[in-house]
Amino acid sequence: MNKHVIILLTVLALSAGCKRKVSFRQTPVPSAPVTVKVVSVHMDRISGSTAYVGTVSSSRSAILSAPAPGTLESLSAREGTAVTKGQVLGCVRSQAVQSSFKAAASRLAQAEDAMKRMQSVYESGAVTEVDYNALKTKVEEARAAEAAARDTRDRLTLKAPFSGIVNKVWPVVGTEVSIAQPILEILDVSTPEIHFSLPENEYYKYSEGTNASIEVTAIGKSFTGRLERKGLVASPLSRSYDCTVALPQGAREVLPGMVCKVRLESQGRECAVIPASSVLTDTGGRFVWTATGGRVDKKYVSIDGFSGKGIVISEGLAEGDLVIVEGARKVSTGMNVNTTQ
Numbered sequence: 001m002n003k004h005v006i007i008l009l010t011v012l013a014l015s016a017g018c019k020r021k022v023s024f025r026q027t028p029v030p031s032a033p034v035t036v037k038v039v040s041v042h043m044d045r046i047s048g049s050t051a052y053v054g055t056v057s058s059s060r061s062a063i064l065s066a067p068a069p070g071t072l073e074s075l076s077a078r079e080g081t082a083v084t085k086g087q088v089l090g091c092v093r094s095q096a097v098q099s100s101f102k103a104a105a106s107r108l109a110q111a112e113d114a115m116k117r118m119q120s121v122y123e124s125g126a127v128t129e130v131d132y133n134a135l136k137t138k139v140e141e142a143r144a145a146e147a148a149a150r151d152t153r154d155r156l157t158l159k160a161p162f163s164g165i166v167n168k169v170w171p172v173v174g175t176e177v178s179i180a181q182p183i184l185e186i187l188d189v190s191t192p193e194i195h196f197s198l199p200e201n202e203y204y205k206y207s208e209g210t211n212a213s214i215e216v217t218a219i220g221k222s223f224t225g226r227l228e229r230k231g232l233v234a235s236p237l238s239r240s241y242d243c244t245v246a247l248p249q250g251a252r253e254v255l256p257g258m259v260c261k262v263r264l265e266s267q268g269r270e271c272a273v274i275p276a277s278s279v280l281t282d283t284g285g286r287f288v289w290t291a292t293g294g295r296v297d298k299k300y301v302s303i304d305g306f307s308g309k310g311i312v313i314s315e316g317l318a319e320g321d322l323v324i325v326e327g328a329r330k331v332s333t334g335m336n337v338n339t340t341q
Helices: 003-018 095-124 129-154 200-205
Strands: 034-040 043-046 049-057 060-065 070-075 088-093 157-159 164-169 182-188 193-199 211-216 221-230 240-246 259-265 269-274 280-282 285-292 295-300 302-307 310-315 322-326 337-340
Touching (some): 034 285, 070 095, 070 182, 095 129, 193 200, 193 221, 193 259, 200 240, 322 337
Parallel strands (some): 034 337
Antiparallel strands (some): 034 322, 043 269, 070 088, 088 157, 164 182, 193 240, 211 221, 211 259, 221 240, 269 310, 280 285, 285 295, 302 310
């Protein structure tokens, strides 16, 4: 056969083959819903307590010092001595203060004497009102100066400003003391206070007046108190607030510096408790899978601690939600599931 004829027939056969269309039709294979186990959410009022480490301190303190330079003439108080309000604890001798007081008292006596003599003259009209008022002003100034000098002299006698315990004594009798030099410190331990730090994320969980239990390990006793003060400025390092718990009157065996454990009763709140294994984590945070109408839905939740029954969920779930507790790792959003309880 002619070679050209064979080539022509081959081309025609190939052209005919290219015009044929081969089609493939895929038939979807139905998938059966996954069977998962769920629990129904029930909102319960959760209450509890959180423990913090606190330190005992006195409710108030005072440092007695010399009002002027002088010599510590006497000092009856010793560290650890119990004192009562107004009790004389020591005395500072200052010749300069005594001289200043005598001079002020003398000027006051002279001014008052001059005022008495001028009074009769003023009433007769022989002295002008301007001169009379000028002398009256001098008398008032002399009285103020005498009162200030008298106060300084009186403060040379060291007295307890309130009942308490002498915590610290610095100088010894016979030594020279300077103005404002600390001599002794008094602590009021009748109503001790507990200071502790409250983290910023727990600041609004408690309010002033919240009941507290205090365990003092050093003496093996427990007390009840209340949250008295909450700090307003957080520590720049720990991001916590200094708070104070007041102990009841009469807890005298609790001494400043003792370490204790403070438990605050948290206010009741509506929360859900679910198995910890049902809570998962992704880039968006912690979440659970729920089944609504046979379809899977993802819900992000907020965790607020643990209980004996599981993990406490404070936000993200509502009463009646069906949380997937078994098979949670086999589902995804929108998937159809069969649920069992």
